[in-house]
Amino acid sequence: MRIFDPHIHMTSRTTDDYQAMYLSGVRAVVEPSFWLGQPRTSPESFYDYFDALLGWEPFRAAQYGIAHHCTLALNPKEANDPRCTPVLDALPRYLMKDNVVAVGEIGYDSMTPAEDTALAVQLQLAADHDLPAMVHTPHRDKLAGLRRTIDVVRESALAPDRVLLDHLNETTVKEAKDSGAWLGFSVYPDTKMDEDRMVTLLKEHGPEKVLVNSAADWGKSDPLKTRKVADALLKAGFDDDFVDLVLWRNPVAFYGLSGRLVLDVPEPAPEHEGNTILRGAPKSAPDGR
Amino acid sequence: MTEPSAPTDLRAQLDQHLEEPARTWLDQALTEAAAHRESADTRPLPLWERRFAEAGRRCGAEHADSVRVLLLHTALADPETLNRMYAQGTGVERRAVLDALPELVADATALPLVEDALRTNDTRLVAAAVGPYAARHLDAHGWRHAVLKCLFTGVPVDAVAGLARRARGDAELARMLGDYGHERTAAGRPVPEDLSRVLALTAPTTDGPAGATGPHSPSGKES
Numbered sequence A: 001m002r003i004f005d006p007h008i009h010m011t012s013r014t015t016d017d018y019q020a021m022y023l024s025g026v027r028a029v030v031e032p033s034f035w036l037g038q039p040r041t042s043p044e045s046f047y048d049y050f051d052a053l054l055g056w057e058p059f060r061a062a063q064y065g066i067a068h069h070c071t072l073a074l075n076p077k078e079a080n081d082p083r084c085t086p087v088l089d090a091l092p093r094y095l096m097k098d099n100v101v102a103v104g105e106i107g108y109d110s111m112t113p114a115e116d117t118a119l120a121v122q123l124q125l126a127a128d129h130d131l132p133a134m135v136h137t138p139h140r141d142k143l144a145g146l147r148r149t150i151d152v153v154r155e156s157a158l159a160p161d162r163v164l165l166d167h168l169n170e171t172t173v174k175e176a177k178d179s180g181a182w183l184g185f186s187v188y189p190d191t192k193m194d195e196d197r198m199v200t201l202l203k204e205h206g207p208e209k210v211l212v213n214s215a216a217d218w219g220k221s222d223p224l225k226t227r228k229v230a231d232a233l234l235k236a237g238f239d240d241d242f243v244d245l246v247l248w249r250n251p252v253a254f255y256g257l258s259g260r261l262v263l264d265v266p267e268p269a270p271e272h273e274g275n276t277i278l279r280g281a282p283k284s285a286p287d288g289r
Numbered sequence B: 001m002t003e004p005s006a007p008t009d010l011r012a013q014l015d016q017h018l019e020e021p022a023r024t025w026l027d028q029a030l031t032e033a034a035a036h037r038e039s040a041d042t043r044p045l046p047l048w049e050r051r052f053a054e055a056g057r058r059c060g061a062e063h064a065d066s067v068r069v070l071l072l073h074t075a076l077a078d079p080e081t082l083n084r085m086y087a088q089g090t091g092v093e094r095r096a097v098l099d100a101l102p103e104l105v106a107d108a109t110a111l112p113l114v115e116d117a118l119r120t121n122d123t124r125l126v127a128a129a130v131g132p133y134a135a136r137h138l139d140a141h142g143w144r145h146a147v148l149k150c151l152f153t154g155v156p157v158d159a160v161a162g163l164a165r166r167a168r169g170d171a172e173l174a175r176m177l178g179d180y181g182h183e184r185t186a187a188g189r190p191v192p193e194d195l196s197r198v199l200a201l202t203a204p205t206t207d208g209p210a211g212a213t214g215p216h217s218p219s220g221k222e223s
Helices: A015-024 A043-054 A056-063 A087-095 A113-128 A142-155 A173-178 A195-205 A225-235 A240-256 B007-017 B022-038 B047-059 B061-074 B079-087 B091-104 B111-119 B123-129 B132-137 B140-153 B163-167 B171-186 B193-201
Strands: A003-005 A026-032 A067-072 A100-107 A133-136 A163-166 A182-186 A210-213
Touching: A003 A225, A003 A240, A015 A026, A015 A056, A026 A100, A026 A133, A026 A240, A043 A056, A043 A067, A043 A087, A056 A067, A056 B091, A067 A087, A087 A100, A087 A113, A100 A113, A100 A163, A113 A133, A113 A142, A142 A163, A142 A173, A163 A210, A173 A182, A173 A195, A182 A195, A195 A210, A195 A225, A210 A225, A210 A240, A225 A240, B007 B061, B022 B047, B022 B061, B047 B061, B047 B091, B061 B091, B079 B091, B079 B111, B091 B111, B091 B123, B091 B132, B111 B123, B111 B132, B111 B140, B123 B140, B132 B140, B140 B163, B140 B171, B140 B193, B163 B193, B171 B193
Parallel strands: A003 A026, A026 A067, A067 A100, A100 A133, A133 A163, A163 A182, A182 A210
Antiparallel strands: none
């Protein structure tokens, strides 16, 4: 089984997670830039973070046989802090990088005027850079937030079929689908969606343009949720082709709109020891490469 | 370094492997880089630097390194430009800047880039950092730690330019390698094969004084 997790914050995860994901069938991830839990106070903190998403994190992922791409943006929460908004001016030099497959996560948090501006500006940046956009729908006041998001997308230069609306659920799926956008569902241990509800939702609404992700980050979350959804789908009677469509071909099609996806990552390298991310290899492991 | 890095070699190699539309894209990108050399493009993002960023998706990840190095050569990127492109670069872009240093920078002004790369744990950058530019300019202390880092992180020491020349008669490097080997043995772990290879290279030449550090670090001191 091959799995593409189209939304996971690997910066917050360990190498054990990478290994477990690989063993579960995960071969590709997209890491959207987002809030780090602790608010940032200067644009430079964002640039170091973006550099890590374009340098260290893909390197780390490749050690475990996983292709890593990212989406970059000023997230809606921090778009409200004027100390962070200069990030919008620096984004063009980042959006031209090969590993950037969308502008994101953008969208709404508290639906403020500053968030309106950041969303509109960044949808335009996506259009200018020939990139799709990954738009998160708010956790609070979700349906109203979705409607406002769809309105802003309609007014933008970006076609709805180049937009992924994420963190959807039973209350927002229909209007999101009617908008013509791609549909993202985050599966979490306690909040957002769960495996069984995901199965029910797919039975009802079909697999077209549907992406399932773990959205795993620094909070209570599970980087293997994509595999758990795949197993739940098979158990519910869906076939391998259906699972492959939702968990591989759909995310490949959406992020492939960037023209920048490279999915052929070599098998994990043999373990090497010393002060690297693969430190602590068993004593019997061959040294060097 | 086994890859050809002279501009003519890179161009010949790319001409042989690239197909359309990558070939036309490269011609255009190189023309832009050469034009930049004639009249400096002062826009925030000069055109050829955009081409540098998009080399992977235009020519394929397997050719991106060569294309980027060739663009840097063609634009005759100065140390200030190289510094900025490294600082704003992705991992693979930084690797290309490091690969271009021996051709583009005669003195030691770009050494901070090599030192930055050697501080990372990204083995792609560590391997690119220990090329001919480091062999030429890294001081004895920094160079010894670079060799040791290669052994630690599993970068084959074949990547270290000028290894035999700089290792010859380096008693301090021999001591560091011996200590590392001892630490490995004490932990019940195997000693990297490359370690004994480098250790053998530290033997003084028969006609030179024992403990000499070679012609490029005449003081023999750590800085």
